[in-house]
Amino acid sequence: AVLNVINAIFVNDAMESTRTDHDLRMQGELEETRLMLERLTAIFDKIESEGTGTGEISDRLFVEQVEREEMKMQFALLGLYYTDGLNFFRLLDVDANKSVGIDQFVMGCLRLKGGSLLIDTNILIEDTRALVLTTSRAHQNAIDSIGKELKGVCDKLCELERDKQERNKKLRRFAP
Template identity: 30%
Template sequence: VRAVRVFRILRFVRELRLMVASVICSLPSLMWACIFLFFVLFLFSMFIISDVSNHIQSQGTVDSALNDFYGSLGGSMVSLFMAITGGHDWRDILKPLQEINYYFYTLFFLFYVSFTVFGVMNVLTAIFVESASRISEIDRDLVIQEQISATSSSVDALKKVFRDADVDNTNLLNKKQFEAHLKDSDVRAYLRFLELDVFEARGLFQMLDTQDKGVVDIDDFVVGMMRLKGAARGYDLAWLMQDMTKNSVRLDAFMKFVEDQFKELVKDEVGRLEHREVQMKSLQDYIRHFEITSKTSQKRLSHLGVQATHGSRSSISTVKKALKRLGTSRLNRDSGSAASQSGWASFTSSVPTDW
């Protein structure tokens, strides 16, 4: 239970949690480092054991120090490991081997210590550092906290920079104050430090000033500047694509509405034209029938006397006046249509002039 409480405390101590997370993250690399070091010790021990065995067979006697350090393969590996980790002074480990061959084993041991300490151990240390730096793979909460802390500090710093230009303490930034503040070299340098561009700041000011009043809210301006920081993120691109999709759908709906309305207008206009064409056709048929009837009547009246002709002319004049009144009323109903006027003109021209 106490151990569990200790781990709970780690959540609130950032530095301690960072160290524990780094150790846990480097455990896989530590395992492979131990395996690699084991093979190095094994190869050097095999060579030493082979030479020590030949020396013992040729001499017939075994030195106690040689037997202690190199009496077996495991003992030899432990001795070599102590020589590079400080478990035992490597000069004492070297002395039994110098009795076999002084110069050879002196150079051999110097090579072994240099290779393992300056080569293998430094490489393993670099691997541990690289593994410990990838904490995000094991402790995402810590990375999130660091990102939130960095973002919060940047937002606070930006607010402080632009609130210094707000001399009225209204939390509003007008264009004159904004331009004057951007001319300050310290402000420009600080914006560059935050990876923000002065020209983008001016463009954002104009974008947020939707009512052309020359005034923007400082909080809104800082949030916009943080969104402009760095390259476009996935969220910004997704939001832009979603907004474009919505606008495209609205535009398609509007175009369909306009098309339907246009079709209705065209349909109504075509219906009116067809109706007028039918009226004009019936009027033309009526005119033809009247012409035929008038010609027949004129032939019959030609066989009668002049008086009858004069009386017929009076009757026909009466008919002509009535037809003109009929045509005038029809033209008024058609609101002065050009087609109706042309039809009535053809009708009046068909009436004989001698009536």
């Protein structure tokens, strides 16, 4: 019985320790996210200050700025690695209007942070998806066009068959 009590005390202490560790991890993650938001906002402001001051960053300005070694290092410190600034921009520009605001920039970077090594793969997937959609539309249009042409050929064949049958009827009337 004494061993059961001692065992229960150890189990209880271990569970308390686990709860505390979980709370500490949650606080740490919240703090890390807050710091990342601050850093991303500062990076956005720095890039945007080189532009028109409209609160948006154009694709040209973005690529020009993020290809600089200083910017690559800042993004690397945040856990974002990329090989091509334009592909990085395309992943952030979710509405494809060739500019990103602070919300698209920050949320896009946070989204990519977990899979930052896959940025180029994400672009390839997006390009492939667009290509598949375009190709399937083109194929559907071709199938529709072929269907219309085939219907026209069938209609013409039916018309020729009717004409042939009418001629045969006329010939039979005159035949002995």
